[in-house]
Amino acid sequence: MRLSNILLATKPFSSKKCPGQIGISCQTGTVSKSLSQVLRNRKSQNPPKFPRTLxxxxxxxxxxxxxxxxxxxxxxxTRTVTEPTLPPACASLDAQLNTSGHSLAAEDENKLDTVRIQKALDTCTKGHGVVLHTHGKANAFLSGPLELREGVTLIVDKGVTLFASRDAAAFETSPGSCGILSETRGGCKPLISAKHVSGAGVMGDGTIDGRGEEQILGKDITWWGLAAQAGKTGHQQCFRLIFTDSADNFTLYRITLKNSPNFHVVYNHGDGFTAWGLKIDTPQRNAPNTDGVDPGDGAKNITITHSYIRAGDDNIAIKGGTGGLTNMTVSHNHFYWGHGMSIGSETNGGxxxxxxxxxxxxxxxxxxxxxxxxxxxxxxxxxxxxxxxxxxxxxxxxxxxxxxxxxxxxxxxxxxxxxxxxxxxxxxxxxxxxxxxxxxxxxxxxxxxxxxxxxxxxxxxxxxxxxxxxxxxxxxxxxxxxxxxxxxxxxxxxxxxxxxxxxxxxxxx
Known part of the structure; x- marks a missing residue:
């Protein structure tokens, strides 16, 4: 991107937003300058000289x-980021389950939608989305791990909740590795992953619920309870809600994410991540390691904007692990309980x-x-x-x-x-x-x-x-x-x- 395309406001930003565009103030009379203009102006001025004796x-x-x-x-x-739009649908799937309170009825816990959702994602054409929508009174889906494909978006429609399975075995990376405490990490697959694909995303006015506050099937402990025990007897093996690796131009738009057993969103090693109108909700204040959004480890060109986040841990945690992180904008957001607008603790990559x-x-x-x-x-x-x-x-x-x-x-x-x-x-x-x-x-x-x-x-x-x-x-x-x-x-x-x-x-x- 040319420097002249990086817009910079010359007055403090107000709380008033410009619809569909970030990085520009809507204050009356504000004039935006490009970086190249600023640099040209600076060249015409004498640079400051400091006494050598200081x-x-x-x-x-x-x-x-x-x-x-x-x-x-x-x-x-460094990107010019505008409000995303929903892609056209390649497939629409009808809900077959009903919510019961804020969850699912016990008799529905084995009625997984994983296979049909994944099949729709696998066969969807690039630039399109798979839509999950209500059907009559049915308003819920139940799933284990899902993988997004190149240029494909999962769209959770308004009124729909995609629930994560409470069966730890559905997420294990090896037999018995998920839903336990162990000396190693990486025992669980994420609910939704995007790896080595570009242009993928998760959108819609519906909800994805990780059910971290509910008991793991066959155990007498919740995902969050397991996390609370970690550090004393081992690492928690709890799944993340959305995990990406080397997924350029990934988008989250208008979706509500809640109750993740572990981090809600992780974005690693990619170039171009936009979260716009995102809502992350962990109603329990002390839910260990339920960070809202964690970008890092080789990621760059990230924007999180017009979003609302309350979490049991960091609202945002910018990670600078071995790959480091650079060029990120966090704008027009509201945070509530949580551990704040954080950078770290991993900063070894810068x-x-x-x-x-x-x-x-x-x-x-x-x-x-x-x-x-x-x-x-x-x-x-x-x-x-x-x-x-x-x-x-x-x-x-x-x-x-x-x-x-x-x-x-x-x-x-x-x-x-x-x-x-x-x-x-x-x-x-x-x-x-x-x-x-x-x-x-x-x-x-x-x-x-x-x-x-x-x-x-x-x-x-x-x-x-x-x-x-x-x-x-x-x-x-x-x-x-x-x-x-x-x-x-x-x-x-x-x-x-x-x-x-x-x-x-x-x-x-």
């Missing part, structure tokens, strides 16, 4: 503002060029969060949080290199963070604010510009191995130099803009 850290602090300004311009998905804007986080355990430790760390850089509202979070802003019980131990993969920008951020409800770097040579570098607490509740601060630059906008955090840290810049004056209109109820079907 100590290295002071020089670094002064550089943060200029570097963070560049991050505001280039950290994002995470860069991430832009989060127009986000509300209402009652999560964590708000803005970058986490890692010495066993899985790497470089996280060029990350921008712009127009973010957080309320009632124990940890509203957390950049932490001592994540997990083993986080304080020094390892062979030290984490560091630089060129992290917090811009137009509002926090209320109290809590802890942390900039906790790893060591003198593995630091946190961040610019805080217009970052305001909007109440008088108590806040705690942790600052170590960090270089923070304040301004030019107002900052009223009570920051003080911590262990091996510097605070530079000069915050301006200003008052907080209300976030009241940002916090909206989770949409009900």
């Amino acid at each position: 100590p290295n850290r002071a020089y670094l602090a002064l550089c943060l503002l200029a570097l963070s300004s560049s991050s505001l311009l280039i950290a994002q998905d 995470v860069s060029q991430v832009r989060v804007f127009d986000l509300s986080l209402d009652g999560p355990d964590n708000g803005i969060r970058i986490k890692s430790n010495g066993s899985r760390g790497g470089l996280v850089h060029d990350v921008v949080y712009d127009d973010v509202c957080v309320r009632n979070s124990r940890n509203p802003i957390t950049l932490d290199t001592a994540y997990s019980a083993a986080g304080t131990l020094k390892g062979n993969s030290p984490p560091s963070m630089r060129d992290v920008t917090l811009h137009h951020v509002r926090v209320s409800g109290g809590g802890k604010i942390s900039f906790n770097g790893y060591a003198t040579d593995y630091r946190i570098g961040a610019n805080l510009d217009d970052v305001l607490l909007t109440d008088a509740l108590p806040y705690q601060y942790v600052i170590s191995h960090a270089d923070l630059y304040l301004g030019p906008g107002p900052v009223n955090l009570q920051l003080a130099n911590g262990t091996d840290s510097t605070i530079g810049g000069k915050a301006g004056q200003g008052s907080a803009v209300s976030c009241t209109d940002k916090f909206v109820p989770f949409p009900q079907q």
